[in-house]
Amino acid sequence: MGFVARIKWVVFPLSLLPLANLVSKAVNNNLGPDPANALTHGLGEWALIFLLLSLSISPARRITGIGRLIRFRRMLGLFSLFYAILHLMAYLAFMLAWQWQTLLEDLYKRSYIVVGAFALSILIALGVTSTKKMMRRLGKQWSQLHRLVYVAAILAVVHFLWLVKSDYTEPLIYGSILMLLLTLRLHKVKRLPFLNR
Amino acid sequence: MLLKIKKRSDISSSEITPEHIYHDRRRFMQQSGRFALAGLGLVLAGCSQEGEAIDKKLQADAIPSQPGPAWLKKKVLEFKPNVYTTTEALTPHKDVTTYNNFYEFGTGKGDPVRNAHTLKTDPWSVVIEGEVAKPGRYHLEDILKPHSMEERIYRLRCVEAWSMVIPWIGIPLANILKQFEPTSKARFVEFTTLHDPEQMPGQQASFGSLDWPYVEGLRIDEAMNPLTLMATGLYGDILPNQNGAPFRLVVPWKYGFKSIKSIVKIRLTEQQPKTTWETSAPKEYGFYANVNPEVDHPRWSQKNERRLPSTLLSPNRIETHRFNGYEEEVADLYKGMDLSRFY
Numbered sequence: 001m002g003f004v005a006r007i008k009w010v011v012f013p014l015s016l017l018p019l020a021n022l023v024s025k026a027v028n029n030n031l032g033p034d035p036a037n038a039l040t041h042g043l044g045e046w047a048l049i050f051l052l053l054s055l056s057i058s059p060a061r062r063i064t065g066i067g068r069l070i071r072f073r074r075m076l077g078l079f080s081l082f083y084a085i086l087h088l089m090a091y092l093a094f095m096l097a098w099q100w101q102t103l104l105e106d107l108y109k110r111s112y113i114v115v116g117a118f119a120l121s122i123l124i125a126l127g128v129t130s131t132k133k134m135m136r137r138l139g140k141q142w143s144q145l146h147r148l149v150y151v152a153a154i155l156a157v158v159h160f161l162w163l164v165k166s167d168y169t170e171p172l173i174y175g176s177i178l179m180l181l182l183t184l185r186l187h188k189v190k191r192l193p194f195l196n197r
Numbered sequence: 198m199l200l201k202i203k204k205r206s207d208i209s210s211s212e213i214t215p216e217h218i219y220h221d222r223r224r225f226m227q228q229s230g231r232f233a234l235a236g237l238g239l240v241l242a243g244c245s246q247e248g249e250a251i252d253k254k255l256q257a258d259a260i261p262s263q264p265g266p267a268w269l270k271k272k273v274l275e276f277k278p279n280v281y282t283t284t285e286a287l288t289p290h291k292d293v294t295t296y297n298n299f300y301e302f303g304t305g306k307g308d309p310v311r312n313a314h315t316l317k318t319d320p321w322s323v324v325i326e327g328e329v330a331k332p333g334r335y336h337l338e339d340i341l342k343p344h345s346m347e348e349r350i351y352r353l354r355c356v357e358a359w360s361m362v363i364p365w366i367g368i369p370l371a372n373i374l375k376q377f378e379p380t381s382k383a384r385f386v387e388f389t390t391l392h393d394p395e396q397m398p399g400q401q402a403s404f405g406s407l408d409w410p411y412v413e414g415l416r417i418d419e420a421m422n423p424l425t426l427m428a429t430g431l432y433g434d435i436l437p438n439q440n441g442a443p444f445r446l447v448v449p450w451k452y453g454f455k456s457i458k459s460i461v462k463i464r465l466t467e468q469q470p471k472t473t474w475e476t477s478a479p480k481e482y483g484f485y486a487n488v489n490p491e492v493d494h495p496r497w498s499q500k501n502e503r504r505l506p507s508t509l510l511s512p513n514r515i516e517t518h519r520f521n522g523y524e525e526e527v528a529d530l531y532k533g534m535d536l537s538r539f540y
Contacts, residue, residue, distance in 0.1 A: 026509055032306065033292035033506035034359055097512050102498065110496055163496065165357070166477065167304035169404040 004071045011072060015079045018046045019086070036094035043087035044116075045170075048156050050080035051123075052177055055153060059184040065197030074130055077149070081127040084120050112162035119155035122148045153178050260290045265435045266319035268338055269443060273430035276346035276366045281424065283350050288361035290432045292506050297439045298355065299458055300407060301390065301397035308399070309439035316396050316459065318443040327387075327464040330378035337444055341429065343376060344368040348433075349426055349447075354488045354521045356452035360502045365447050366430025371421040379417070379465050386420040387470035388413045388446055389462035406477045413446065413457035414470030414484065416530075424449055424526050427460075450520040450527045452486045483540040487531070488521035492540045 022042050025031050031038040054076035061069045096102050106113040126146055128134070135142050157178055161171040183189055190196075263270075295310045302312040321337040346366050354360045374386070392410035394400040400409045419425065426447040429436060436442040441458025448455050454474050464470075474482035481495055490500045499517055507513040520527050531539075 029508070033288070033296045034306075034503060035509050036503065036507060036512055037359075039509065094509050094512055097514050102501075105498065109493070109498075112496060165304075166300065166406045167402065167404060168406070169402070172404055 004068050008072070008075065011075065015050070015076070018042070019083070036090070040087060040090040040095055043083050043090055044160070047080050047083035047087050048153075048160065048174055050076050050083060051149075051153050051156060052174065052181065054080060055149065055178070055181045059181060059195075062190070063195055063197065077123075078127055078130065081123045084123050088120060112159050115155050115162065116159040119152045119159060122152040122155070126152070150182060153181075260432055260434065263434045263437050265442070269319070269341075269429065269435050272338075272341055273346055273366050273435045274433075276348045276430065276433075279347040279349045281347075281349040281351070283352065283362060285352070285362045287350070287364060288505055293361060293363055293431065294437050294440060296505065298357075298453065299399075299439055299441065300402075300405065301399045301409070301411065301459075302439065303399050304402070304405065310437075312398055313438035315398065316391075316438045316442065318438065318459075321443050321461075323444065323460060324462040325377045325464075326462070327466050328380040328383035329465050330380060332377070340373060340376070340444075341368065344372050346430065347426075348430075351424075351426075351447060351449035352521050353447075353449065353453055353456070354502060354517065356454055356482070356486070356494060356499075358497060358499065358502050358517075359507075360504050360515075360517075360521075362504075364432055365426060365428040366433070367426040367428035367447065369423055370425040370427050370446070371423065373427055374420060374463075374465075382467050383465035384417050385466045385469050386415050386417060387462075387464040387466055388415075388457045388460050389464070390457055391459050391461045407473055408476065411457060411473045412470060413455055414472050415448065415455075416469075417465075418530055419448070419527075422527060422530065424523060450488060450523040452482075452488060454482070455486050485531075485536075485539050487527075487536065487540075488517060489519060489536055489540065490517040491519075492537050 022031075022039055026035060026039060029035075054073050057069050057073040057076065061067055092098060092103065107117060126149060129138060129142065129145060138145065157171060157175045160174065161168065164171055184195065296306045297309040298306065299309040299313065302309040302316075322334050323337060323340060324334045326332045346368065348364055348366050350362060350364045352360060353363050370386075390411040391397065392400065394409075399405075415425070426449075428441070428445050428447045429443060431437065431440055436445065438459075441456075444460050445458040446456045446460065469484060472484055474486075475484050488499075493499055501514050502517045504513045504515050518524070
């Protein structure tokens, strides 16, 4: 087993820990009196964290010079999609109790739901096209398509920011991290000597 | 004027403290309170037989006694049940006291119970000013002294679309206001929460959209409505700090944010007060903030609510009622008003 493969065996179960933690809290009735809200929020937050982690791989490669880090990018991106889908499921099952009419109303009336739905659609499209086969088939278009991940990340932060009632601290922290990750991708910034090895 | 059960069928009562257990608990609280006071040498209450009669399971289940000033405890424990009640299942004491919106102690629901121990509730004084014949700074003890305590079980509907059923202890606001003789110019009542970032760490927060101190207000006729309560107690004991100790407003037909906590000032005014949430987001929170399923919050629906505690398998989603089910008592106050404009 190679070095990367061995680390992957550690990263993979680590990425499932947040889910295990939420599930065990749910089972032990430890999510407070409004568990639907706590669970949905927790899953959404982890989807965003994994999205930011996957976006930090390319800058991290350049800064550290460890090219093999690229091997984690897809896995982290897929974990983001995984948590985002669970986030949607928790919202549908526990917040809406499968009342489809309310979902349609939400999509029609509430901007933060629409924004979240867009972000998730992008993640699904990227997840479906994340296989080696699709990469080969799409060729040059693949990297163009996968630039949509930036749009998804921005929408995800807006989705969070928009549903907050008063305290913007958390979404602003995620927003600043995203800004930093996007800034590191600007051509001028990219070529700064201390950011390359 | 007994308030009727609205949606008994919607509540999975297995999840919630049945009322009779609460009443047992209340008896227990009253007794244990008396013991505590007897220990302090304040009240003579040597009825050990009653004490022994308390069932052991109940003791294990008992609600922990709130620390607080003895005079207030004594006053609160004199409460009598009131006609304003409901047969809906009570939200358990643990949920009522650990799931709170009290941004002065942090914006997470669990923050107030963790942080509110820094609040000093004794001595506590309240400034009464504006359009009253007897303005001044009064000790809470003197404000409460002439009145008797009532227990009222009210529904509380949060603007975030969850709700609880809570047994408050308090005094109708109308009785308290009359004590200070409002003038004919008094058209509104403005309430202010304590502003002290050292006692209230949430007031130091940097990225919040609220200005401190927290201010709320009512029209004078709303304030004088018999449903409007100034609470000093909860679940047969004094208020825990995280629930707005020692003195808070409870307006059951309005969204929870109107029911301002830890009040240090009551001002009677001619002009409509500028209230905190209305100032922070006027399109989302109005001065009236009456519970109304027909007027959505711009970012979420108000048609339904999650009656807490909810569980994942039974979310306890119930329909929201106009004026939180108190239509009969308060609808007259808003006759002829367009409630979608005055939300």
